[in-house]
Amino acid sequence: MTRNPRKAAVVGGGIGGLATAVLLRDGGWSVDVFERSPALPETGTALGMWPSALKALDALGVGERVRAVGRAQSAGAFLRPDGSRIATIDVTALRRRTGDVVHLLSRPDLLSLLYGALGEGVVRFGERVADLGALEGSYEVVVGADGLNSAARTALFGSAHRAVHAGATSWRGTVDGDIGSVTETWGDGLRFGITPTSGGRTNWFACAVLPEGAYFPGGEAAWLRGRFGHWHAGVRQVVEKVTEPEVLRLDLYHLDPPLPSYVKGRTALIGDAAHAMTPDLGRGACEALIDGVVLARALLAAPDVPTALRAYDRRRRPVTQRLARTSRLMNRMAHARRLTGLRDAAMRAALTLSGPPA
Template sequence: MTETRRAVVIGGGIGGLTAAAALHARGWRVTVLEKARSLEPVGAAISLAPNSLRALDVIGLGDEIRALAAWAGDGGLRTPGGRWLARTSADAAAARFGGPLVLLHRATLITSLASRLPADTVRTDAAAALADPGGPGRPARVTTRDGELEADLVVGADGIHSAVRRALFPRHPGTVYSGFTTWRVVIPVPGAEFASHETWGRGRIWGTHPLKDGRVYAYAAAVTPAGGRAPDDERAELLRRFGDWHQPIPAVLAAARPGDVLRHDVHHIADPLPAHHLGRVALVGDAAHAMPPTLGQGGNQAIEDAVVLAHHCDDLPAYTAARLPRTTAVARRAVRVARLNLRTGRAGIAVRNTAMAALSKAAPALFLRGFEDIADWRPPQRPYASQHHPAGNH
């Protein structure tokens, strides 16, 4: 009788829990070590595109998450004064990519992922460190305060400041500051009726989107030196930067309390790692390829990583071969988009806005075409391609 293989996942975020669920579905005995005292995520909402929803089909979660889609009708891109630069359609996007775009609270996704695991899988308040990446003939070893664990596979899912990444590739320069900071909030906004939109200003962007549960997800970004903080509170900072922009932005800010607003500087991995694995250890998500949020693909790529890793769990070089080129390309595109939508020069902004408006009027489908080689991704056909949802099949 074949002995059950053991996997240890360091990090209980979206990528780590998806990897745990996918490995569990393949018969692995999985332990997830999360250093926080609970799985409650740091962050607000997450956007899941058709590519990651197909990956979630692999663990039987895709349709449950698709049912949370709230964006309907038209949305698009606006100027701070409210003028529409470009229009987009939820139905057109779903038709082109084989599924909807779903915005949901991160806590909802975390809860759904955790429900796919046996009750004793996740250990919280369990800081861990990689002691030995292992190799042919020897297991990987992970140390915790309760002792050492041996594993046939260790998944480094410990985020943007990954200690597992540093242990595997100590000479890699790590992350760099992306040049901007972000604010996020998820709150009810009484009487708010609006089309889902993103607004581009001078070195600043704002997005406002409805959620299925009736709340509003809003995010903002601004070019600013690293490490900055508001002299009073972050809601007041948003009022100073965005308070005179079009509705519903003032309404969102009026409904927000200072404690509702999260602020984080954005960092990314500018120099790709030499590999996404070493020995018996594989990296997923931000630990492997942290990127700016300007494409909304950070969490999506982590979910892709997880199901591809489970597919290639017996051949980690194949995992790197499948993921490194794709995630590098997506990350580089996210950096380019950040440079476009956070321009600070008036002349460049005028050219950008004119081009976006003209392109939208002449060929609106081109906006979707620019995303199709990201959103049309499908998971490996065997053993995981979904047979339940048509968008998961080749």
């Protein structure tokens, strides 16, 4: 007699949600992904896939495609506004330590690869889940992968655990031209990042210490040129190309206080829903991928759902909450307005002694 497949509901069709669905479906589960957006995004900024995330992508069967589509990071540095060097990211040492380097690709490219591995008919676009409890009645497990302002998180743990403004805001975009290697420039309460991406284009971001909602409608590009237009040549080359319609302005948030658990009942939270962090380590997408793979593997291996969810929480909560704390600390360091020399020395020592988390 053929046994009916086990059923999982995934709330959110982003990176973590799709990763979970791919591995569960490959393992014989029936999976429905509920995504409130009408379709996959066509635009988005560059993501850095660190070696640990690439291993997760290998488990999903798309690692080699990501390496082919993406761009291997060949060098990286932290700079001062005059172009002098704070510290170097030792890409060669990272390869020796892990066997791989960071690969850069756009969010739409990554989502497209994951969606292709999942196949048609699994993702229900344009469907917002209003009642998490109703899903638990129809599925053996529910995965909350609904991002920063997660409704699933609120349903499980209440509004006390929410996304809190980090005291800074960001701007992001892409310009034509290949500026070169990855750099992040730190000034007094300001910073500017440059990341080459596919198609001979360059992804950029800027951050500043500003109150929540302090936007400049119609004047974001001009504000950026006023603050960064006198920095070193690499930053100027990008800022001069920025046009108003291409600027994406987002305040920065993190989850505070941290969750006491990533699971409750037969529901598990992954990605930003579980551990939203500031983007300072560039690990948000990576950790969502790893969450999805670890959770799916636990569900495939454990004798029952509660055992699997406990194993997932035990493995992923300590490491991701530690990364979230480190990212928040780096956010404060990067936006320091005093003792910047001491800050720069601390960053240089940290990279020299241990290197970035892989």
